[in-house]
Amino acid sequence: MMQKLLDLWAAYESTLAFAAVNAFFALSTYAVMATGILSFATVAFAAVGGFLGAQLMGQFGLPLWLVLPASAAGGCVASLVVSFVFLRLESHWLALASLALILITRILVLNAPMLTGGVNGLSVPIEAPLWLLLGLLAVVALAFWRLSVSWYGIAARAVREDPAVAGSLGIAPRRVQRMAFAVSGALGGLGGVLLAMTLQFLSPETYYINISFTMIAAVVLGGSYHWMGAIVGALVFTALPQIMQALVPQVQDLARGVALLLIMILLPRGLVDPRAWRIRRALREARR
Amino acid sequence: MNKHASWLLAMALTVAPIAVQAAPPAGDYVVGFNTDSTGPLAAAGQSFTRGAELATAEITAAGTIAPGARLVLDIKEAAGDAARSIQNMHQFLADRRVIAASCCILSPIVNSLKPVVAGKMPLVVYGATAPGLPSLPWVYSTTALPGPKDTETAATVARTLKPKTVTYFVSADNDAFKARMAAAEAAVKATGAATAAVISVLGTDTDFTAPATQAMGTNPDVIMVYTTQSPAVGIIAALRARGFKGVIVGNDALAPAAMWAKIGAPLVGVPFPLSFSPDVNQSPEARAFVAAYKAKYNTPPDLYSAQGYEAMWLIAQALHSMDGQPTREGLAAALAKQTAIEHNVYGGQAMKDGQAEVTGLTIVNWTAEGTLAAWKAP
Amino acid sequence: MQLLLEQMVNGCAIGALYGLFAIGFGLVFSTLGILNAAHGCYASFAAIAGYYAATSLRLPFAASLVAGVVTGAALAILVDQIAFQPLRRRGAGMLGALITSIAFWMILDSLAGLATDQQSLSFPAGTFPSAMPMLGTLPLPAMQMIAIGGLIVVTIAIHWLITHSRLGAAMRAVGWNETAAQLGGVNPRLVILATAGLAGATSGLAGVLAGISTNNVSFTLGEGMLLKGFAAVVVGGYEDVRGAAVAGIGLGVAEVLSAQYISTSMRDAITYALLLGFLVLRPRGLFGRASFLRA
Numbered sequence: 001m002m003q004k005l006l007d008l009w010a011a012y013e014s015t016l017a018f019a020a021v022n023a024f025f026a027l028s029t030y031a032v033m034a035t036g037i038l039s040f041a042t043v044a045f046a047a048v049g050g051f052l053g054a055q056l057m058g059q060f061g062l063p064l065w066l067v068l069p070a071s072a073a074g075g076c077v078a079s080l081v082v083s084f085v086f087l088r089l090e091s092h093w094l095a096l097a098s099l100a101l102i103l104i105t106r107i108l109v110l111n112a113p114m115l116t117g118g119v120n121g122l123s124v125p126i127e128a129p130l131w132l133l134l135g136l137l138a139v140v141a142l143a144f145w146r147l148s149v150s151w152y153g154i155a156a157r158a159v160r161e162d163p164a165v166a167g168s169l170g171i172a173p174r175r176v177q178r179m180a181f182a183v184s185g186a187l188g189g190l191g192g193v194l195l196a197m198t199l200q201f202l203s204p205e206t207y208y209i210n211i212s213f214t215m216i217a218a219v220v221l222g223g224s225y226h227w228m229g230a231i232v233g234a235l236v237f238t239a240l241p242q243i244m245q246a247l248v249p250q251v252q253d254l255a256r257g258v259a260l261l262l263i264m265i266l267l268p269r270g271l272v273d274p275r276a277w278r279i280r281r282a283l284r285e286a287r288r
Numbered sequence: 289m290n291k292h293a294s295w296l297l298a299m300a301l302t303v304a305p306i307a308v309q310a311a312p313p314a315g316d317y318v319v320g321f322n323t324d325s326t327g328p329l330a331a332a333g334q335s336f337t338r339g340a341e342l343a344t345a346e347i348t349a350a351g352t353i354a355p356g357a358r359l360v361l362d363i364k365e366a367a368g369d370a371a372r373s374i375q376n377m378h379q380f381l382a383d384r385r386v387i388a389a390s391c392c393i394l395s396p397i398v399n400s401l402k403p404v405v406a407g408k409m410p411l412v413v414y415g416a417t418a419p420g421l422p423s424l425p426w427v428y429s430t431t432a433l434p435g436p437k438d439t440e441t442a443a444t445v446a447r448t449l450k451p452k453t454v455t456y457f458v459s460a461d462n463d464a465f466k467a468r469m470a471a472a473e474a475a476v477k478a479t480g481a482a483t484a485a486v487i488s489v490l491g492t493d494t495d496f497t498a499p500a501t502q503a504m505g506t507n508p509d510v511i512m513v514y515t516t517q518s519p520a521v522g523i524i525a526a527l528r529a530r531g532f533k534g535v536i537v538g539n540d541a542l543a544p545a546a547m548w549a550k551i552g553a554p555l556v557g558v559p560f561p562l563s564f565s566p567d568v569n570q571s572p573e574a575r576a577f578v579a580a581y582k583a584k585y586n587t588p589p590d591l592y593s594a595q596g597y598e599a600m601w602l603i604a605q606a607l608h609s610m611d612g613q614p615t616r617e618g619l620a621a622a623l624a625k626q627t628a629i630e631h632n633v634y635g636g637q638a639m640k641d642g643q644a645e646v647t648g649l650t651i652v653n654w655t656a657e658g659t660l661a662a663w664k665a666p
Numbered sequence: 667m668q669l670l671l672e673q674m675v676n677g678c679a680i681g682a683l684y685g686l687f688a689i690g691f692g693l694v695f696s697t698l699g700i701l702n703a704a705h706g707c708y709a710s711f712a713a714i715a716g717y718y719a720a721t722s723l724r725l726p727f728a729a730s731l732v733a734g735v736v737t738g739a740a741l742a743i744l745v746d747q748i749a750f751q752p753l754r755r756r757g758a759g760m761l762g763a764l765i766t767s768i769a770f771w772m773i774l775d776s777l778a779g780l781a782t783d784q785q786s787l788s789f790p791a792g793t794f795p796s797a798m799p800m801l802g803t804l805p806l807p808a809m810q811m812i813a814i815g816g817l818i819v820v821t822i823a824i825h826w827l828i829t830h831s832r833l834g835a836a837m838r839a840v841g842w843n844e845t846a847a848q849l850g851g852v853n854p855r856l857v858i859l860a861t862a863g864l865a866g867a868t869s870g871l872a873g874v875l876a877g878i879s880t881n882n883v884s885f886t887l888g889e890g891m892l893l894k895g896f897a898a899v900v901v902g903g904y905e906d907v908r909g910a911a912v913a914g915i916g917l918g919v920a921e922v923l924s925a926q927y928i929s930t931s932m933r934d935a936i937t938y939a940l941l942l943g944f945l946v947l948r949p950r951g952l953f954g955r956a957s958f959l960r961a
Contacts, residue, residue, distance in 0.1 A: 010382035014375045038761060085946050092760070095701065096900050097945040100938055103893065107935040110461055120463040121396045127403065199370055200403050203396035204461060210369060213703075213768055220765040242375060245364060252365060253326055257772030261749070264766045268756055326776070328886060330784030460931045488931040494880040494890045497810075498676040498922040499930070505669040518786055522881050529798070530805060550788045551881065 012242070013130060017198050019238035020133040024191030025211055026218035026230035027140060031184040033224050035177045036160035038091065040098040040212045041082050042188040044105045045075040047207035049189025050196040051109070051116045054124045064126065068136075068190060075189015076182050083181035087174060102212055109204045121203040128197035136194070137231070140187065144227040147183075156180065214238070221263055223270025232272050312607055312614050314356030319344070319603060320364070320380030320409075322391035327367035328491070329393050331546070332517070332592050336414050337363065338585055339596030340390065346580065347604045352631075359604055362386060368393070370400045377404045387607075387619055390599050392416045395464060402427055410620040414599040415592065417464045422642030425624040430599040432634070432646040434540050435468045437561035440649050442472035442512060445537050445559060446479040448665045451509030453484035457499070457523055459515040460488035468539070469514035476512075484508045489519045500526035510535050517541040521551045528554035535559070535666065544590030548658050555654040559663040562650045564594040564633060567660040574633040594633050598644065601631045671804055673922050679810035681918020682817040683876045687891045688898035688910040689824060690742075690869030696904045697841040697861045701760060703767040704745055705895075706888030707774035708866045709873025712738035713883045714781050716874040720793035727794050731874055738870015739863040745770055746862040754858075778885035786884040794878045809879045816875065820868055821911040827864075828907065837861055869895075897941045902952055909952050 028042040049071035056062045056070055082101070086094050109116045116122060147153050155176050158166040163173040195211075196202055214237055222233020240259060244252040269275065321340060324333035340361060348358040362383070364376040373391065380386045381404070389411045392398045395418035405411045406426050413421055413429040422429050446454070454476055458469040473483060484506040487499050500523060503511055511527065513520050513536060520541050527536060538560035541547075545566075548555060562568055566578040566588045577597060581589040589597075606622040607614055614622075629637045634646045651663040691705050716734035719725045725733065749766045756762075795808040828834035836857045839847035844854050872891060877883040894917065902913025917937060925933040944952075 007382045007384065011379040014378040018371050018375065038764075089945065092695075092701075093900075093945055095760075096896070097942065099896070100900070100941045100945060104935065104938045104942060107932070107938060111931065111935065119461050119466060121399065123399060199374065199400050201370070201396055201400040203370070205396075206370070210371075217765055217768060220761055224761065241372060249363075249365065251776070253367070254773055254776040257769045257776065260769035260772065261766060264762060264769060265752055268753065268762050326779055326784065330779060331786065334784055486930075487925075488933075490934065492886070492890055494876065494882050494887065495680050496880070497807075498673060498680065498925065501669070501672050501676055502926050502930070505672075505926075518882060518886075521788075525881055529796070529807065531798075546785060550786070552791065 014198075015239060015242050017128070017130050017133055019235045020130075020137050021191055021195045021198055022211070022214055022218055022238050023137055023231045023234035024140070024187055024194060025215035026222065026234040027144065027227065028184045028187035028191060029215045029219050030224065030227055030230040031187060032177070032180045033219060034156045034160060034227075035173075035180040036091070036163065037177060037180070038095045038098075039086070039184075040095070040216065041079070041086070041101050042184060042191075042215055043102045043207050043212045044082070045078050045185045045188030046192030046195065046211065047105050047109060048078040048192065049075040050192030050202060050207060051122065052189075053193030054122050054196045054202055055115065057124065057126050058122070064132075068193060071193035072186040072190040075187070075192065076185040079181045079185020079188065080178070082185075083178050087177055087181075099212075102208065106204050106208050109207070116204075117202065119204060121201055124196045124200045124202060126197055127200060128194050133194060133198075136190070141227070141231065148227060152176070152179065217260065219270075221260070221270055223272035223274075225269065226272050226274050229270050229272035233270065236271070311354040312357060312610055312612070314354060316358050316360050316385065317353060317387050317607060317614070318360045318362050318383070318385040319600065320377070320383070320386045320389040321361045322366050322373050322376050322380075322389065323363055324366055324368045324393050326365060327369070329368045332393055332415065333368075335544070335590055335592035336393070336596035338581070339589060339593035339598075340414070340600050342577075342581055342584060342593075343597045343600035343604075345584075347600065352604050353607045357607075359600065359607075361600075366391075366397075368397075370397050373397050374400055374404060377401050381405070381408055387614060387616055388412065388603050390414055390603075395421065398427070409616045410623050412599045412602060412623075414596045418467070419643075424642050425620040428602065428623055428639075428642040430602055430629070430637075430644040431595055432563045432637075432644060434561065434563065435464075435471060437563070437649055438468045438514065438539055439471045439475045441559065441561040441651050442537060443475040443479060444649075444651060445510065445535065445665075446476045446481050449510060449535060450479075451481045451535075453506070453508045454481050454510045454512060455484045455503045455506050455508035456486045457503065457511070457513045457515055457519075458486060458488055459491055459519060461490050462516055465514045465516065465539075469512075472512060472514065481510075489515055489523070491516055491519070493519060494522070496522040496526040497530070499523065500530055500532070503527065504530060504532050508534065510537065512537040514539055515541075517547070521547055521555070524558060525551050525554045540591060542654075543660070544592070545588050545658075546590070548654055552658075553656070556656050557653050557666065559651050559653045562652045562660065563646060564589075564591040565652070565660045568650060568652060569633055569635065571633065571635045573631060574635070577633045598629055598632055598637065602626065602629050602639070602644075605630060668803060669926070673926050674919060675804065675806065675810060677919030677922035678915055679807075679813050679879075679918070680922065681915035682810075682813040683872050683879075683891070683914075684894045684898045684918055685817050685911040685914020686813075686820060686872035686875070687869050687895035688902065688914050689820065689907045690738075690865035690867070690872070691892075691895045692899040692902070692904040692907065692910045693824075693861055693865040693868075695899060697837050698746075698750070698858060699760060699841070700750060700763045700767065703764065703892070704749075704770040704774055705742075705767075705865075705869060706890075706892030707771060707778065707885070708738045708741050708745075708869045708888070709876065709891050710778045710885050710888035711741050711774070711781075712870030712873035713877030713887050714778060714787075716877065717787055717789060717883045720789055730789075730793065731871065734874030734877075735867045735870045738873060739867040741774075742862045742866020742869075743859055745774075746858065751858075775885045775888075778888075782884050784884075786882050786886065788881040788883065789878045809875070813875050813879065816871060817911055817914070820871070821907055824864070824868070824907045833857070833860060894937075897937060900941055901944045913952060 032039050052074040053067045053071040056067045155171045159173045159176050218233035218237045223229025244255040248255050323337045344359045366373040380389050393415040395416040398416045411427050459465040536558050538558045626639050638645045652660045653663045655661050712734035715737035716730040719733035720730040753762050797808045836852040840857045898914040902909030924936040
């Protein structure tokens with residue numbers, strides 16, 4: 001029995017690791033979505049953080065406690081640059097521009113072999129242990145919790161609801177959104193380097209369409225109205241292919257799409273929905 | 289000696305040789321098989337998997353590992369994604385019945401998996417074509433490396449036709465093909481032909497009329513194509529459609545019969561180095577392989593099926609050579625000792641430092657009848 | 667000079683396919699407000715339907731085209747009703763529709779893979795016109811002329827539909843504000859079905875033509891078109907089909923000429939850089955009307 005549990009853990013430990021990494025990307029996307037912006041740009045921030053971290057570890061042999069903050073900082077710088085350009089755009093255009101950014105990122109990665117190894121890819125010497133991934137995720141979750149109950153959290157909700165009204169209340173939407181981008185960039189960069197350490201090999205395909213869909217699906221699936229939704233969504237969306245593979249290996253990709261569709265139809269606000277809690281709480285109070 | 293004692297002695301002498309010739313016990317031996325049978329590599333992935341399935345069926349039926357021993361595949365889909373491949377490999381490692389793993393069409397994924405299996409379980413690569421992947425005793429490759437054959441083919445064609453200028457096509461996002469093109473170009477330059485142009489295409493490109501026009505605009509005598517399968521047939525079809533009459537040199541991705549079925553006439557006369565084809569490999573093992581594959585899947589095997597097939601035979605061979613209950617470490621040591629794959633469809637397949645090698649070069653081209661024949665200069 | 671002209675023709679032909687696809691994609695985006703990740707699948711399925719019409723049913727070329735177009739339209743309507751209609755009733759915005767479209771993209775790609783047994787198929791010679799008449803020394807392959815001609819005809823037809831017909835006016839009204847349109851006597855259900863069908867039909871046409879000229883009938887066909895079509899919609903402005911058409915041609919020509927005269931390995935980079943440039947500097951595209959920037 002103990003043996004079976006240990007075997008199960010060994011089999012799915014890596015899935016948990018990938019779920020944790022995807023949670024970082026999902027939280028990065030959530031950070032800007034909390035202020036009303038749909039953006040895929042996290043992938044670009046992840047690429048910056050990932051390749052920067054990989055080079056710092058590989059070429060310069062820097063230790064982890066230096067590399068992780070450096071990657072987060074790299075992602076943050078990239079996001080601030082991007083925010084200057086993107087925040088002038090209307091929501092539809094911002095989403096499209098961020099998609100275009102992913103496409104351009106891959107081309108840049110392919111054509112800068114000095115920085116990224118180009119088409120041959122880059123080997124990453126250090127592996128990210130599971131306790132590090134989960135520990136960092138816990139720290140970030142704590143930070144999100146504190147932010148959500150702070151001035152910033154309230155301001156973000158106001159800006160998301162209605163930027164004009166928020167403006168009239170003295171909250172500068174642009175400023176809040178720029179801060180959101182900075183947070184998003186730092187998380188994206190950190191997630192990027194953690195992904196690099198989990199895969200231990202980077203190629204131009206690593207920071208491309210696959211993770212962009214994963215992170216958006218994770219946020220929406222998990223619930224785009226609460227930071228915990230991003231984490232839950234990442235867990236579900238990472239485990240889903242493995243579950244489908246175990247249950248229906250012949251049609252697993254089809255099954256994955258169907259599962260996603262069913263969740264969207266039945267729970268359109270996602271798995272973690274604060275409004276549903278409030279309604280349930282209100283009903284309970286009314287019954288008393 | 290009394291009658292019973294001599295009878296017992298005779299029995300002992302008969303049984304003794306069999307007892308000394310130890311072999312693995314009967315039972316199931318599971319190979320964790322990471323496949324890419326959906327997604328962009330699906331066509332090749334299916335071929336590799338089918339070859340492996342045929343091999344395990346044959347090995348089990350013939351009792352090759354030991355009488356009563358079955359070789360079983362545990363197939364997990366990765367669809368060309370590194371993260372899924374890693375998760376599959378972890379699941380294989382955690383499954384005590386799995387004694388070896390096999391994987392990969394893409395070289396970056398092999399590089400991702402190397403740290404995962406090192407020290408834990410032997411991995412036999414059936415498809416990735418980058419050189420330098422094997423790492424004794426844990427990582428092996430039964431792919432017949434196409435690079436050296438490409439270089440030899442290019443040099444042979446250049447020496448025979450003596451072109452003044454050559455234009456190259458290369459897949460810019462595929463490391464193996466970039467290296468193959470570079471090596472071929474160097475060999476061709478050494479024969480005195482100059483490079484007119486190098487045209488890059490991407491794996492996701494679908495239109496090749498413009499690159500073909502561009503290539504023809506450089507007025508080369510010969511065009512050489514070092515791209516993955518879809519672009520290669522697209523380029524050749526486009527070149528012929530626009531009226532290019534010169535020789536086009538291809539690569540082994542053109543060998544499967546499905547490519548002839550797909551494009552047909554433009555492929556006629558395009559030389560490429562052969563590793564395996566039902567038409568050309570005629571050894572008894574090859575013919576048996578082709579017949580069995582056709583019976584099972586209703587379609588002839590191609591070079592990818594052969595590679596998947598050989599990967600399983602290598603594992604079976606190594607298992608057979610072991611004494612007592614095999615362990616993963618023991619199998620890794622046994623694999624390292626193999627110097628050739630005995631049951632092979634190539635007419636000879638050596639294993640050097642974990643990398644399979646097929647010596648000899650056959651340059652072939654498709655004929656108008658839809659068969660492969662040895663290339664003759666026009 | 668000869669080479670330049672040849673490549674211009676090539677560019678226009680590829681661009682025509684991008685433009686046709688972009689018209690469909692842009693219609694859905696502007697009228698229905700949906701960024702549809704599954705739109706490429708309509709093109710893939712249309713190509714597959716056209717392929718089987720030509721090979722198994724041995725229909726002539728025109729009939730294969732029609733089969734493809736009808737398949738594209740039918741699939742678009744089906745996906746709209748199953749995926750997006752329930753979300754409309756709930757009032758979920760672009761985000762919910764996007765995720766649902768991703769789910770359908772996975773499902774449809776899977777099915778398309780099964781339909782071609784994971785292979786990339788080609789239309790056999792003889793099932794499509796392969797003549798290559800010469801204008802002087804300039805080759806004009808028949809399929810390229812059909813693609814360019816098709817784009818011109820479809821653009822004129824749809825533009826006329828949108829600006830001069832009642833259905834077109836209804837489509838524009840629904841695109842602006844569905845409730846207001848309903849108040850004005852428009853049946854939004856019908857308009858949505860018509861828009862989805864039209865979008866699927868044009869993208870389906872692009873799919874069949876692309877499947878023939880690129881020798882690639884498989885689920886990868888749609889993905890390639892999706893990226894390029896999306897670029898054309900952004901550059902051309904999603905509100906005007908003429909913009910999408912012109913942008914498609916422009917992108918095709920830019921792609922081919924930049925590969926020819928600048929660098930083949932940076933070909934896509936230039937396309938996407940153009941895309942990003944337009945997004946940043948002129949988000950309404952070449953022909954779109956000004957939309958409001960963020961508050």
